[in-house]
Amino acid sequence: MNPNLPNLLRPFQRNDAGTALHCDGVSLKTLARKYGTPLYVYSARQILERLEMFQRAFVGREHLVCYAVKANSSLAILKLLADRGAGFDIVSGGELERVIVAAPEAVGRVVFSGVGKTAPEIDRALEVDILEFNVESEAELELLAMRARKLKNRARFALRVNPDVFAETHPYISTGLREHKFGIDIRKAAEIYRAAARNKWLEPHGISVHIGSQIRSAEPFGAAVERVSKLAQQLRREGIVLKVLDAGGGLGIDYHSTPATAQGAPARRRGPRYHGGTDGADPAAKVQEYGSVIEKALAGFDCRLLIEPGRFIVAQAGALVTRVLNVKKNGKKTFVITDAAMNDLIRPALYLAYHEIVPVKPRAGKARGVDVVGPVCETGDFFARDRMLKPVEAGDLLALLDAGAYGMAQSSNYNSRFRPAEVLVEGKKHRLIRRREEMRDLLATEVLS
Numbered sequence: 001m002n003p004n005l006p007n008l009l010r011p012f013q014r015n016d017a018g019t020a021l022h023c024d025g026v027s028l029k030t031l032a033r034k035y036g037t038p039l040y041v042y043s044a045r046q047i048l049e050r051l052e053m054f055q056r057a058f059v060g061r062e063h064l065v066c067y068a069v070k071a072n073s074s075l076a077i078l079k080l081l082a083d084r085g086a087g088f089d090i091v092s093g094g095e096l097e098r099v100i101v102a103a104p105e106a107v108g109r110v111v112f113s114g115v116g117k118t119a120p121e122i123d124r125a126l127e128v129d130i131l132e133f134n135v136e137s138e139a140e141l142e143l144l145a146m147r148a149r150k151l152k153n154r155a156r157f158a159l160r161v162n163p164d165v166f167a168e169t170h171p172y173i174s175t176g177l178r179e180h181k182f183g184i185d186i187r188k189a190a191e192i193y194r195a196a197a198r199n200k201w202l203e204p205h206g207i208s209v210h211i212g213s214q215i216r217s218a219e220p221f222g223a224a225v226e227r228v229s230k231l232a233q234q235l236r237r238e239g240i241v242l243k244v245l246d247a248g249g250g251l252g253i254d255y256h257s258t259p260a261t262a263q264g265a266p267a268r269r270r271g272p273r274y275h276g277g278t279d280g281a282d283p284a285a286k287v288q289e290y291g292s293v294i295e296k297a298l299a300g301f302d303c304r305l306l307i308e309p310g311r312f313i314v315a316q317a318g319a320l321v322t323r324v325l326n327v328k329k330n331g332k333k334t335f336v337i338t339d340a341a342m343n344d345l346i347r348p349a350l351y352l353a354y355h356e357i358v359p360v361k362p363r364a365g366k367a368r369g370v371d372v373v374g375p376v377c378e379t380g381d382f383f384a385r386d387r388m389l390k391p392v393e394a395g396d397l398l399a400l401l402d403a404g405a406y407g408m409a410q411s412s413n414y415n416s417r418f419r420p421a422e423v424l425v426e427g428k429k430h431r432l433i434r435r436r437e438e439m440r441d442l443l444a445t446e447v448l449s
């Protein structure tokens, strides 16, 4: 952790040692009491700060930050971002409808990615006239042309090319190699653009690339952008003018260096971990570096730049607040059982992802190694194993940090559990942005007889 980080970058901290953890101006205890647990809490301030970091990093050129809706698709968050000029990267018809509901005026700032778009999804996106389709295969391009002809609506498209760039991250979320299902082989792209340019229902509009997620180093982004920008320049010389270059998302965060750790016990790390690596970088500096690496790779190429960050904007703005149900000893092991479970935050179970866990109000005493687990009937239902944690008792609150991205968005009703409520903190104010589910929500789609 960088001790020189300005305070304003930290949403979750204590006012004084020994006091309850806050999200900006609001105590998590107050929020848990008012809204119940498990509860997702987000700092509006940090979400907007992160958006601005990207906007500032590219001030020198026409650009659009298309927030990746999949990271957190809550309507209030989409609206918050849209009001500050963000566009959106979507991957389904459902995400498109969310943007239409939250910020209809932003629909012209939407790019549609994803390897398996259906005809109805394409039709809807053509009808509302999104900015661009990021096309991932020749078959999809044919389908797009067919639908555009049918609706008499010319489709602006970019090919998502696969640059064959390796980026160090978890194997489930690395996407930029030829062996992955994503994108079109960069060696084939020019030919596809040439053919498409002859189709009056298709407008070659951009070129796009996305090499993976939770990438901590800026270099691979540079390598990928350099490759696609060279291709775009070659096509321009042939008269195919691609106005937009979409550099994708993927800039990673530091899951291990959240400031609250410094106030609690150091994390003991054991076994395989995929997400992380502490580099202590200041997030603003990280984005600046990312920006300059991309600018350098573009080498003065005149285009409108799009980027699709998701995690970097929302992850550290959010925490999952949970109450300890009980503390159980099995032989040598101690299990802290919480009211949140893998259905609320699946990242540890799915990727062995690391999330910092901080007592909202720490008790005195020595930290001990414990497993923090949920009530779901699976051994995989854990948030941390062998984690050093200050003593906790039934009824205590814990905050799982850096949970704003791919937390609520990947939640489910497994074990017929109600998904959590969500609260947005705006300075000293807070408001419910999603109520906790109830039984009627779970039964709403079912047919008994």
Ligand code: LLP
Pocket: 068, 071, 089, 113, 114, 173, 210, 212, 213, 214, 248, 249, 250, 251, 252, 308, 309, 310, 311, 312, 347, 351, 405, 406, 410
């Ligand atoms: N653009 C495209 C085409 C993507 O596929 C993704 C993420 C993004 C942008 C945003 O990437 P970000 O900036 O958030 O890294 N569930 C996983 C992450 C999956 C990412 C999938 N694609 C996790 O919890 O780590």
